[in-house]
Amino acid sequence: MIQFRTAMLVSWHYKPMEVLWLISCCACLFCLPGRICAVSHRISRSQTLIDGESLASEEGTFELGFFSPGSSIHQYLGIWYKNIPIRTVVWVANRKTPIKDRTGVFTINSTGSIVVTSRTSGDIWSTNSFKDAKSPALQLLDSGDLILRDEKGTNSDFYLWKSFHYPSDTLNSDDPSPGELRNGIELHEFPQAVIWKATKKYFRSGPWNGERFSGAPELRVDPRYLWVEADQAWKLYASVPRDYCDIYDLCGANGVCVISDSPVCQCLEGFEPKSPDSWNLMDWSEGCILSKPFSCQSKEVFFKFSELKLPNTTKSWVTGTRNLQECREACFKNCSCMAYSNSDGRGQGSGCVLWFHELLDIRQIPNGGQDLYIRIEASKQAGIHVVNSILISLITVAVLFGLVLLCYYLSWRNTKARDGQEIAVKRLSKSSGQGLNEFKNEVKLIAKLQHRNLVKLVGSCIDDEEKMLIYEYMANGSLDSFVFDQTRRKQFGWSKFFQIIDGIAIGLLYLHQDSRLRSIHRDLKASNVLLDAELNPKIPDFDLARTFQGDQCGDNTERVIGTLHGECGWKGHPSHPRRQTKYVGRGSDVEWREYTTTAKTTWFSEVLL
Template sequence: MVVSTGNLVLLSQNTSVVWSTNSMKQAQKPVLQLLDSGNLVLRDNGNGSPDTYLWQSFDYPSDTFLPDMKIGWDANSSLERHLTSWMSPDDPSPGDFTWGLERSNYPELVAWQGSNKYFRSGPWNGLRFSGAPQSGANPVFSYKFINNGIEVYHTFDVENKSQLVRIVVNQSTSLWELSTWNEDSQSWMLFLSVPKDYCDHYGLCGAYSKCLTDKLPYCQCLKGFSPKYPDKWNSNDWSQGCARDKLLSCNDGDGFIKYTQMKLPATTYTWVDGSLSLKDCRTRCLKNCSCTAYTNSDISGKGSGCVLWFKDLIDMRQFPSGGQDIYIRMSASEIGINSMEDYMSVGSSVCCSCHVLEWSSHTSSSDYTCNQLARVTSPNHRSQERTENATEVLEKEGTKDDLELPLFDLITLAKCTNNFSIENKLGEGGFGPVYKGTLVDGQEIAVKRLSTISRQGLKEFMNEVTLIAKLQHRNLVKLLGCCIQGEEKMLVYEYMANKSLDAFIFDPARGRLLDWSKRFHIICSVARGLLYLHQDSRLRIIHRDLKASNVLLDAEMNPKISDFGLARIFGGDQTEGNTSRVAGTYGYMAPEYAIDGLFSVKSDVFSYGILVLEIISGKRNRGLYHSESNLIGYAWEMHKAGKSIELIDMDSVDTCTLSEVLRCIHIALLCLQEHPEDRPTMSQILMMFSSENTLPVPKQPGFLVDRYPRKESSSSSKVESSKHKSSSVNEVTLTLIEARLKIQQLLTFVIRA
């Protein structure tokens, strides 16, 4: 009711006052009216304009925001308007969430859950909130943002005045919902809600990182920054963010990296001057040691005004379109600046996941980014002659948009490997030489340098770069970055202290370091890595070149699968493919792949079976053309004779659990069956290792030659050749296989070390 003083009061049982307005003005003829807008107003019909209100409900919003309402504050009336969620749809008591404008020099809409920020819109940039992607004209509503020195507020208007629209703040994960009224169903229909996606959650990625919904992981450190706590980061806890690789020098040597299509960082610690140009804004930032970034405060037209950030930059994301530019301050040594005006542009088409990365300060350009590799010259040729850069290579290969790795410059890799010295050489394979390097922060790396006479070409190189960058598993080697500069093409991996598995199992001296428990650990771990590739990763991947030299060992002898140059990605429900370009390694290929070019997860299973036999026996499978020492045939014959124990390497026989070894041999033979459909999957293999259930009886292996090696005595671990008996069927089959393989060898075969 309206009392004589002109105030509106709410009574309980017509006696006690539960709530009342507190207008200081006396009303001669107070009138309470509910307007079509939904605003409940109290005005004086006897004095003043009908549009002058003594009190209005729009000044005291609850959980609902209607067109022409204001969210913000008014200096004249000392009003601060914000929304508060209801505890539930049936309980109007205040909930946990509030929604309002955060007071700062560069205001933005913020949602709080209690005292913690939950979501923010990004500041108004003259066109939109920077946290809202550009999506064309909105057919339902339009935003307005007013900051005139007296009032600072956000409001919205509807395009169709006859349409009912409301925004409600909920006590749920769908925090902010804009709905329209549907006359046919007589209900509210959801049109828009926030948070829209994972990246909308405040502070998800911590400081100096950006969130991208179309990449995994969602959070990626900015260039020149690395995870502050790598263990947490790798466990998908990104909240602690990233830290600078190199501190700012606080002088004119500092520069800026330009990031585009960004949601601007949180504006709590900002300074704004609407009259400065972007150039003056840059100068102002450089003169203040605490300034970490700058941009235009208004991007409408040609852009104007200046906003500076101080302290850490938090809660950024990058959009495919929309957002705006921001210039982030960096040490000159991070970007190779030669002049005050140099800066870099990092777009959204190529996004860098930030691992430890050193950028040389001796380059001839400042354009080192994931979007454009610098045009630097080779260490032995300092002229300004331009070389083909990464962008051109990637675009030529059609993989530019897939690159998710840092790009190392040639000078950095030459420096950290002592100019690719022979003392730093770890080995050499079909790809080319591999060198050990040490970055300035002490991190050890392995650099694979594509040889000019390498049997692996640019296609395999780009395949490995774009593929393994998407994979994360403890039994897969981690690719840290790459270098594509002129004729130089290099891959940068984590350093594996014990090199490759073949250096142990085929070496009589080092083989003694692998007792059975270590060998069994390697067998099971490689299986887990393959299972991840075949089934558990977001891609279905066939490795196609699994072998002992492509299994690397870290300092604790944990194995990691490497070398993805020949790997293939399968999509959807695809389970197999074929190729006319058969490439791989003799002795490890499944018969259907070597003969017909058919590959699948089961061809990897075949290679895995060979690897298991090699780990157990310490002997290489010499392949079809050295059939007198063919390991498959020997293992099969010993299994049929009940003498599989003779296959065990003498270096591990004293430490082995016999039943465990025999079970591994049996599983290996199941993997080696001739027909792919008979072989188990990697998930079934792991179950076989961990259970004691009876195993299926293996069928004859593929590539089984009728001429197999025999031992002269059970006490000898050496595989000796012997004469053999043959059937005409096997001889004919063998002849056809050998003939076809030799033809393929001459035409298309790529023999890889």
């Protein structure tokens, strides 16, 4: 090795043609028989592959070689993407028998089988080819398939072995050894993808319906490889189980899992829990049984359930020659037949599949499931139609009643007068407790009280039991919508709050001593202070007001004077209900006065706080 390096250094003094000849000779040293050249994408019987060497597919998509995952000292033979910086292994040969050191050798033996050996451990892994070949060769295709074929032919008839027949784990790159989960296809008349945990089923995709698996709408025949070039990373496209309902047979026999319900398991129509006590404890493993056993007479019908993952197909019968009606007739004639459906979901559906005895592993899949026709008693179907009719009627009545209430209880509405002026209409509801006297009192007071801090009355209307007041429109609504809303509150500075407080005080002062008809409002609160377009405060609602004469400072009353309906005077302190009291005076609009041992009345002082 030292002599070779000296020759390379001396070669710089040679003529160009001599240098070129020397480089060619050196390159040939790496391509001697039995070694793999970097440009080769196949191995013949006389060649080997060792640690540090690789075999690439013809277009450089995939690469075969020895690798050590993560920080492991073990060595595996595998295939990975060649041009992606994150080594993503897609196939591993010796998953169960890793090489303990870096002495692995990959070759084709004299019998035409692929063999992985180790200097310290001997044979590690090999294929079993049952075809004889005089000139076997190994080739890595750009599909990622590693094939062993006879060089005399190029088509698949000359294939001796291929890795696609032996798929392996690709996601757990740090440990390619087998785990307790296995994934595969159950190849019976109605195939379905299954994940086993040890010897038990853990997940089932639902049967293949001609275009996809019925229980996994995202898993189609054209897989997506989501390598995000910008992020230089793989993007997860789908994973299973997706949720609780994907666990195999979670709800037991004849149960259906609905992930949006609580609890998620329900018995199919016509069935009931086999063990009600266990079912109520959310142990659904025993499943459901028929509420009444079938008598195999004409009293049974089939009820259509939509958007379902079709049941486990282990105990099913499939034919592609019958339509849905013929499928129904065949199921009806067999007392053991529990359900039927189309076997092919393409287009309008075709083919027939029948399920016998128990229906296992059903779940609801909105916008992706299939129709399943389940056998039930005719009386059950009639009951279902009656219940559905009742539910529809109740929902219709409830919606109509809600609309009536919404219209009836709407106290304030924004509209426009004939001259284009925006107005607000206060409509008195029957349940408000405000009678005709209070209504007339409010009209009389506001008509006589004229001030820039009082809401202006535009008109009024009384028609039988209908009572309406028409006010000028307050564009910014009530003060409480600003005070108790943290976002809107930030729009106010201290100067604006002071301006509003000053306006309310001026309006109260006018009511108490400067107006022609002095009055006490008795229902002043944040929701009873309105703001116009310029945020000027105005006091409305004089239905509970009390008037005084001359120098009178107070009076007795038996009237209950309202509540604040759960509003907060300040954070953490709900405003108290305004209790019935014997005495009212000008201080009633201003003071915070204790009237009983259980409740307090708050007025302008509370609004101020």
